[in-house]
Amino acid sequence: MVDLLPEFPVFLLIFVRVTSFFIMMPIFSYRTIPAPFKIGLGFFLAWIMFYTIDAPVLEINGAYFLLIMKEALVGILIGFIAYLILSAIQIAGGFIDFQMGFAIANVIDPQTGAQSPITGQYFYIVSLLFLLSVNGHHLLIDGIYYSYQFVPIDQAWIPFGKESLVEFVLKAFSTMFMIALQMALPIVGSIFLVDVALGIVARTVPQLNVFVVGLPLKIGVSFIVIVAVMTVMMGVVSQLFEYTLITMRGLMELIGGS
Structure with missing residues (x-):
């Protein structure tokens, strides 16, 4: 135990980055996963990574506490950017629900504790199952492992004032909305055509109450289109996973x- 004490500061820095990554990372950050499990998984991953990373010997001093803060910020930023890109799935569901008439029927996501659209929650659960089936969570864990090749453990600062870093985050944020729009476009476009058809019917047949007929018709058409384009949408989701890693x-x- 005494021989490990000089290397304990390095292990603690690795443990801080891994556990802070789990705070924001999709799947592992959910409230339904017990906190002892997250801490234990982070501990054993940090223990494995400790023997594979060539890190210098550090001392616990004033600069060391700055390194702890830096490691926590690195883990949170990497996990946040992954969560941000995958949020495009729920945003797409929000676009669809708004056209379907389900926007008022948001549900509480037990995993995050926030309100989420019904269709978006359905797409998100299917996408997470797809992510687990192709071992995408292993790739996310690889991301935090290979982060030490880009961000050394003894690097004492993060260039928050760097213009390229701010532009990169803003580009990822805008790309998330663009991908969400591409995913929702087939369903939203079909509902728009239904609205146009109902408008024509309302002008030609005034006796028909389109408000009574329109809502169930749009819901039925939406479900049919969702079933028809589900395969294509999963292809977009696979590209979304690839873009997340990039x-x-x-x-x-x-x-x-x-």
Whole structure:
């Protein structure tokens, strides 16, 4: 135990980055996962990474506490950028629900504790199952492991004032909305055509109450289109996972000053 004491500061820094990554990372950050499980998983991952990372010997002093804060921020930023990109799925569901008439029927997500659209929650659960089926969570864990190649453990600062870092985060934020719009466009476009058809019927057949007929008709058409384009949408989701990993890598390169 005494021989491990000089290396304890390095292990603690690794443990801080891994556990802070789990705070924001999709799947592992959910409230339904017990906190002891998250801490235990972070501990054993940090223990494994400790023997594979070539880190210098550090001393516990004033600069060491700055390193702890830096490690926590690095883990949170990497996990946040992954969560931000995958949020496009729920945003797409919000667009669809608004056109379907389900926008008022938001549900509480037990995983995050926030309100989420019904369709978006359905797409998100299916996408997470798809992510787990292709071992995408292993790739996310690889992201935090290979982060030490870009952001060394003894790097004492994060270039928050760097213009390219701010532009990168804003680009990822705008890309998230663009992907959400692409995912929702087939369903939203179909509902728009239904609205146009109902408008024509309302002008040609005034006796028909389109407000009574319109809502169930749009819901039925939406479900049919969702079933028809589900395969294509899962293809977009797979590209979304790939873009998530690329974005994580790009953020780590900017944080590391590459």
